[in-house]
Amino acid sequence: MKRMVLIGLLVACLFLAGCAGQQGSEGSAQGGSGSEKSCDSKNPPLFKDGVLTVATDKPAYPPWFEGGPENYSGFEGEVANEVAKRMDLPIKWVVEPFNKSYAPGAKDYDFDINQITITPEREQAVDFSDGYFDNAQGVLALKDSPVADAQSVSDLKDGQLGAQVGTTSLDFINETVQPNADPKVYDTTNDAKSALESGQIDAFVTDLVTTVYLRDFEIKNSEVVGQYPRNEQFGMLFEQGNPLVGCVNQVLGEMKEDGTLQKLQKEYLQQYLSVPTLKE
Amino acid sequence: MTTRGTGPADTLEPSSGRGSKMLGGRAVLVSSMSTVLFFAVIALIVVLAPGSEVVAERFFDPFHLRQSLLGTESEPSVAGAFLLNVYIFTISELLILILALIIAVVRGIPGPVFFPFRMVAIAYTDLFRGIPLILVLYIIGFGVPGLGLGVVSYLSDVTYGIIALVLVYSAYVAEVYRAGIESVHESQNAAARSLGLSRWQSLRFVLLPQAVRRVIPPLLNDFIGLQKDTALVSVLGSIEAARAAQIYGASQFNYASYVVAALLFVLITIPLARFTDHLIARDKRRRQAGTVA
Numbered sequence: 084m085k086r087m088v089l090i091g092l093l094v095a096c097l098f099l100a101g102c103a104g105q106q107g108s109e110g111s112a113q114g115g116s117g118s119e120k121s122c123d124s125k126n127p128p129l130f131k132d133g134v135l136t137v138a139t140d141k142p143a144y145p146p147w148f149e150g151g152p153e154n155y156s157g158f159e160g161e162v163a164n165e166v167a168k169r170m171d172l173p174i175k176w177v178v179e180p181f182n183k184s185y186a187p188g189a190k191d192y193d194f195d196i197n198q199i200t201i202t203p204e205r206e207q208a209v210d211f212s213d214g215y216f217d218n219a220q221g222v223l224a225l226k227d228s229p230v231a232d233a234q235s236v237s238d239l240k241d242g243q244l245g246a247q248v249g250t251t252s253l254d255f256i257n258e259t260v261q262p263n264a265d266p267k268v269y270d271t272t273n274d275a276k277s278a279l280e281s282g283q284i285d286a287f288v289t290d291l292v293t294t295v296y297l298r299d300f301e302i303k304n305s306e307v308v309g310q311y312p313r314n315e316q317f318g319m320l321f322e323q324g325n326p327l328v329g330c331v332n333q334v335l336g337e338m339k340e341d342g343t344l345q346k347l348q349k350e351y352l353q354q355y356l357s358v359p360t361l362k363e
Numbered sequence: 364m365t366t367r368g369t370g371p372a373d374t375l376e377p378s379s380g381r382g383s384k385m386l387g388g389r390a391v392l393v394s395s396m397s398t399v400l401f402f403a404v405i406a407l408i409v410v411l412a413p414g415s416e417v418v419a420e421r422f423f424d425p426f427h428l429r430q431s432l433l434g435t436e437s438e439p440s441v442a443g444a445f446l447l448n449v450y451i452f453t454i455s456e457l458l459i460l461i462l463a464l465i466i467a468v469v470r471g472i473p474g475p476v477f478f479p480f481r482m483v484a485i486a487y488t489d490l491f492r493g494i495p496l497i498l499v500l501y502i503i504g505f506g507v508p509g510l511g512l513g514v515v516s517y518l519s520d521v522t523y524g525i526i527a528l529v530l531v532y533s534a535y536v537a538e539v540y541r542a543g544i545e546s547v548h549e550s551q552n553a554a555a556r557s558l559g560l561s562r563w564q565s566l567r568f569v570l571l572p573q574a575v576r577r578v579i580p581p582l583l584n585d586f587i588g589l590q591k592d593t594a595l596v597s598v599l600g601s602i603e604a605a606r607a608a609q610i611y612g613a614s615q616f617n618y619a620s621y622v623v624a625a626l627l628f629v630l631i632t633i634p635l636a637r638f639t640d641h642l643i644a645r646d647k648r649r650r651q652a653g654t655v656a
Binding site: 173185186208270283284 | 509516520599610615651
């Protein structure tokens with residue numbers, strides 16, 4: 084008799100599994116083909132009519148963002164402001180935690196600008212604008228750290244490295260450095276900073292600009308050991324298939340051509356980019 | 364006791380005679396049909412939801428389920444990281460059992476001389492039951508290393524995590540022990556003392572064995588909670604299952620890794636839950652047998 088219960092359960096499970104499997108294949112087939120739609124720049128498709136709704140994480144860190152969410156400046160703040168200005172729209176800032184930015188479902192903003200690196204894997208789930216900044220990884224250490232004098236990536240192998248979760252810095256550690264000890268992974272830049280200051284990690288890897296900012300304003304006796312470009316670019320994140328990407332790319336193209344992007348980079352990021360490059 | 368129920372499926376039905384008679388042929392049919400219907404309705408709701416395709420792809424994609432379980436060159440394996448949860452859980456559980464028992468016993472020592480000890484035990488349970496675990500983790504895990512105090516400040520983050528778990532869970536488990544000790548009737552202690560056992564002997568050989576046996580189910584319940592809370596240790600830097608899932612999710616923009624981690628936690632919780640049920644049932648049988656005799 085009990086067998087019947089088991090058979091019943093089995094049937095239910097198979098039913099569920101069948102549905103799930105089917106859904107999975109349909110979903111992924113749909114994945115790649117969203118971004119080809121064109122955008123009418125006279126009448127852009129917006130989340131909310133008449134205003135460009137832009138998201139970023141909170142807290143937002145300088146020099147990417149300066150000031151408050153009423154009127155962000157800073158490099159990314161100004162890039163978004165400039166995009167809005169050229170589209171002839173007022174801008175409205177909203178908060179989007181990084182870990183939520185790739186959740187399924189409709190997004191309640193037009194795009195998210197939050198030092199998000201464009202990768203092919205991520206493009207399966209969202210759409211990115213063209214890159215607006217060439218990012219390099221930076222390695223931050225205390226001056227008495229065992230890796231403080233590292234000249235090359237292989238000099239970092241023996242150190243205890245740390246990074247923030249979800250960053251391509253973690254990919255850099257795992258793929259490029261391949262350290263002997265597993266890296267430590269923290270929720271926020273602040274946690275990694277505490278761990279660095281108290282000696283739990285020998286070096287903290289994050290984007291170059293943030294390492295220089297931490298060195299100059301936050302962590303005493305620290306130094307940026309070096310930078311390592313990995314051909315990574317930051318892009319704005321859109322809901323997959325959102326035709327607005329086309330309009331924003333057009334504006335970004337203009338900003339690159341007329342030197343606005345370089346001007347903003349010089350204004351906000353210049354002091355952060357002069358760091359020796361690590362050898363292989 | 365009856366001689367029924369020697370098959371492996373014995374645990375599926377209540378051990379007393381009353382329930383098993385009700386599960387006749389018709390009952391089995393009804394129960395299996397209602398089971399199928401129940402899951403079919405849920406499946407239908409999920410399938411008909413407007414975003415079901417995206418959710419299926421983002422949470423249940425077989426490729427991502429497998430890849431996150433096994434890991435890649437740049438993302439840690441969720442299964443491998445889960446071993447750290449098991450390690451943390453095992454060590455913490457042993458330490459908690461010991462520390463909590465000490466606290467519970469100290470709290471129960473009578474006599475005015477021991478007032479300060481009782482006070483410390485009470486203050487301890489009040490304090491650590493009151494603070495959220497994640498805050499204790501931050502205070503211990505980032506605070507103590509920051510002090511620069513020789514050996515104490517240079518432990519691994521996993522060690523700090525275990526210390527925080529032990530501090531918080533010992534406060535809970537001490538209360539469970541105390542409830543058990545207080546549930547043993549006063550006459551037991553009186554009888555033991557009148558037989559010439561000292562206060563400690565009475566506690567050790569008469570009160571505690573009865574108390575501990577009674578609180579095993581709630582103890583195991585707390586340990587199931589502990590198993591899950593090992594995931595919080597990741598805030599201090601180590602890559603356990605939930606963190607490995609987060610790393611995978613952030614890099615691949617897919618949540619299947621979270622589903623994998625959740626399944627692993629369930630997988631290790633179920634045996635403990637069934638074991639708890641088994642102990643409760645056995646205890647019930649014993650007590651019933653006791654009253655008859």
